[in-house]
Amino acid sequence: MKFRYTLFLAKANYKGNNHIGLIVFLVAILVISLTVISSLSITLSKAMEEYRDDFRARTIEAYPDNRTFDKNTLLSVKNIDHVDSVDIEDEMRNQFFNIKNISDEHGTYSSLQNQFDEKDTLINAWSLIGGEKRSVIAGKNLDEAPTFSCVIPQLFYPFDEDVYATDGLEYLDSESLIGKTLTLLPSGGYFTFDYFDGTYPKRTEIPEFEVKLTIVGVYYSSPTADGGPSTIFVSEETGKELMKTAVNNAKGGKEELENFINHPEYHNIHITVDDFDNIDYVYDELQKMNIYVIEGTELGINPETPLITNLFNILSIFLSTATLLVTFILMLYFSVDAVKNKKEEIGLMKAVGYKNGQIFSIITLEQLLITLKGFTIGVAISATAITVIDLIFSNGNYANHIFIVNPTLYLFITAVAFLMAILVPIICEILVLHKLSKIQPKDAMI
Incomplete structure (x- = not known):
C-alpha cells in the first residue's frame, strides 16, 4: 500500500482519537523537561567539572612560618597520598x-x-x-x-x-x-x-x-x-x-x-592534589605535619553553585523519567484500548485484503502524528525558553553566565527528544502487535 493511503487512513483515525489532548500534553512536557531542564543541568554540571579540574581549584598554598621548606619537608609533602606535585613559588x-x-x-x-x-x-x-x-x-x-x-x-x-x-x-x-x-x-x-x-x-x-x-x-x-x-x-x-x-x-x-x-x-609552596575530592584529606595530612596552609584553595567558588547544580540534576532526572514512564504507560494503554475498540474495523480491513503489517503501519503512523504534534509544541516552548534564558543571563552579571546554554547542546538534546517521540509509539504498537494479529476477518461481523 502506498504511503499516501497509509497517511490518509492514519489521519482519519487521528481525527477520531479521543486521547489526543492528553498524549500531546505529556509529550510536550517530556520535551520541555528534556530540553530545558536537562540542558541547564548539563550546562551547570559541565561548569562544575571545569571548576573541579582547574589547576587552582586543586592547589593548596602553604607558607613558611614556624619552619622552612627544606628538602626533607618537601619530600614528606610529596609523599602524601593524592599529591600530584609540589612547586616552589x-x-x-x-x-x-x-x-x-x-x-x-x-x-x-x-x-x-x-x-x-x-x-x-x-x-x-x-x-x-x-x-x-x-x-x-x-x-x-x-x-x-x-x-x-x-x-x-x-x-x-x-x-x-x-x-x-x-x-x-x-x-x-x-x-x-x-x-x-x-x-x-x-x-x-x-x-x-x-x-x-x-x-x-x-x-x-x-x-x-x-x-x-x-x-x-x-x-x-x-x-x-x-x-x-x-x-x-x-x-x-x-x-x-x-x-x-x-x-x-x-x-x-x-x-x-x-x-x-x-x-x-x-x-611558599603550591601543592596540587590529583582530584578535587581529595583536598580535605591532604589538608588534614599537612596540618598533622604542622605545615601552615592558606585557608581554601587558590580558586574559590560560590557555595550556592553546587546546590543549584544538584537541584537541576535532580529535577532533570525526576521530570524526564517520570514523564517518560507516564507517557509510555498511557500510550501503551491507549494502544491496547484502540485495538480492542477497533476490533470490528480491523476485522473488516483484513476482510478486504489488508495485511497485519499494513494495519500496523496505519495505527503506528496515527500515534506518531499525535506525538509529533506534542513534540512540535514542546520544542516551540522550550526554544523560546532557552532563547529568553540565554538573553537574560548573557546581559546579566558575570556569575550568571553559568546558566547560558550552548546552542549545540540544546540541539543535541532536542534530537534525543525527537528520537524518543518516534520510538515510544513504535515500541507501544510493537507490544500490542500480537493482539492485532489475533483479530480475524470474521470479527468484522460481530
Whole structure:
C-alpha cells in the first residue's frame, strides 16, 4: 500500500482519537523537561567539572612560618597520598595592575584609552606555575610565546568594578587585541612583595614600574573556573622575570629581598592534589605535619553553585523519567484500548485484503502524528525558553553566565527528544502487535 493511503487512513483515525489532548500534553512536557531542564543541568554540571579540574581549584598554598621548606619537608609533602606535585613559588604568582594603555606599532587605541581614562582599570595577573597550563580558543598558548607575553579572557572587562554583581557589562573584543601591547602599572602605585626572611613573614611595597606584555591569545573564561573578566595569565618564566624586575626597582632592603630570592626554602609552596575530592584529606595530612596552609584553595567558588547544580540534576532526572514512564504507560494503554475498540474495523480491513503489517503501519503512523504534534509544541516552548534564558543571563552579571546554554547542546538534546517521540509509539504498537494479529476477518461481523 502506498504511503499516501497509509497517511490518509492514519489521519482519519487521528481525527477520531479521543486521547489526543492528553498524549500531546505529556509529550510536550517530556520535551520541555528534556530540553530545558536537562540542558541547564548539563550546562551547570559541565561548569562544575571545569571548576573541579582547574589547576587552582586543586592547589593548596602553604607558607613558611614556624619552619622552612627544606628538602626533607618537601619530600614528606610529596609523599602524601593524592599529591600530584609540589612547586616552589619563585615567580610573581598573583599581582594587581592598572592599565596605562593598549597599543601597537600604530600607537595607542584612542577609543580604549578614553574608556581607561574614564574608568578605573584593574587587572589581576597570575603567572603559571609547575605543570599548570592555560589553553586558548584563539591565538597562541603561553608555552608557544616568548617571555613577557600574556593571554586574556574571552569575556574581557579590565575595569575596577564588581563584575559578579553588575549587569549589562560591555566586554572588550578580546580577539581584536591579539598582537597588541598591554602596558601595566602596579595597582596603588606599588608592587606588593611578600617574603620570609628566615624568621618572620614580611611585606614590602616597591615603587611602580612599567610592565609591557604582548597579548598572544584568548582563553575561554568560565564563571566557575579559568580566571575571570579581569584575570590575565603570564608564563612561569615571565613571572620570574617580573619578580627580578621588582627586586631591581626596590629602593630599600634590596639585599634582604635578594637573600629571599636565593633561598628557595623561604618561599611558599603550591601543592596540587590529583582530584578535587581529595583536598580535605591532604589538608588534614599537612596540618598533622604542622605545615601552615592558606585557608581554601587558590580558586574559590560560590557555595550556592553546587546546590543549584544538584537541584537541576535532580529535577532533570525526576521530570524526564517520570514523564517518560507516564507517557509510555498511557500510550501503551491507549494502544491496547484502540485495538480492542477497533476490533470490528480491523476485522473488516483484513476482510478486504489488508495485511497485519499494513494495519500496523496505519495505527503506528496515527500515534506518531499525535506525538509529533506534542513534540512540535514542546520544542516551540522550550526554544523560546532557552532563547529568553540565554538573553537574560548573557546581559546579566558575570556569575550568571553559568546558566547560558550552548546552542549545540540544546540541539543535541532536542534530537534525543525527537528520537524518543518516534520510538515510544513504535515500541507501544510493537507490544500490542500480537493482539492485532489475533483479530480475524470474521470479527468484522460481530
